[in-house]
Amino acid sequence: MKQRCQWADKSLILQEYHDNYWGKPVFSNQELFQNLSIQVLQSGLNFEVVLSKLSNILDAFDNFSVVKVSRYNEKDLQRLLHDGGIIKNERKIKAIIKNAKMIADMSANGESFSDFLWAQVDFVPVNIYQRWNSKMNLEHPVSGRICTELKKRGFDFIGPVNISFFLQASGIINAHWINCEYYRKRWVE
Numbered sequence: 001m002k003q004r005c006q007w008a009d010k011s012l013i014l015q016e017y018h019d020n021y022w023g024k025p026v027f028s029n030q031e032l033f034q035n036l037s038i039q040v041l042q043s044g045l046n047f048e049v050v051l052s053k054l055s056n057i058l059d060a061f062d063n064f065s066v067v068k069v070s071r072y073n074e075k076d077l078q079r080l081l082h083d084g085g086i087i088k089n090e091r092k093i094k095a096i097i098k099n100a101k102m103i104a105d106m107s108a109n110g111e112s113f114s115d116f117l118w119a120q121v122d123f124v125p126v127n128i129y130q131r132w133n134s135k136m137n138l139e140h141p142v143s144g145r146i147c148t149e150l151k152k153r154g155f156d157f158i159g160p161v162n163i164s165f166f167l168q169a170s171g172i173i174n175a176h177w178i179n180c181e182y183y184r185k186r187w188v189e
Contacts, residue, residue, distance in 0.1 A: 023174060066100050072100075095156035096156070117170070128169070140167070140173055
């Protein structure tokens with residue numbers, strides 16, 4: 001039997017996400033935007049709800065193409081608000097669109113969203129050394145610093161906790177339980 005982070009053993013959908021995506025370092029602006037958007041959608045909800053709708057969410061948001069989402073208009077917003085296959089929260093949807101615009105603006109000014117994030121940890125994942133397997137680590141000083149900077153830049157619907165989960169999902173912070181077989185695996189793939 002695999003040893004994994006305890007939160008992932010609650011359901012098959014969480015196991016799949018944990019084993020194949022969570023904590024694997026990603027570097028493309030599109031993948032990072034996708035992970036950020038998933039955390040925006042997840043805020044205040046059970047994560048399994050978001051994961052169960054993920055295929056529909058990806059389709060509805062053009063696979064989180066930064067360029068496409070940054071160009072969404074009122075018609076797109078209304079389309080998303082009437083899509084029964086996604087999380088239909090107007091504030092969250094507007095935040096995702098705004099965040100895409102912020103990332104697109106960074107690119108237009110010669111700055112990479114990925115490079116900005118990874119530079120905060122000197123381009124090396126931060127290991128938390130999670131010794132207890134009972135719950136996820138909620139915050140880290142890096143997440144607070146990045147959250148503050150993203151808010152200054154105009155990003156929306158973010159806070160230290162969902163930014164922490166975003167950084168963990170993206171492999172910038174390694175929060176796997178130290179006995180989880182994925183704790184070290186992610187760094188050698």
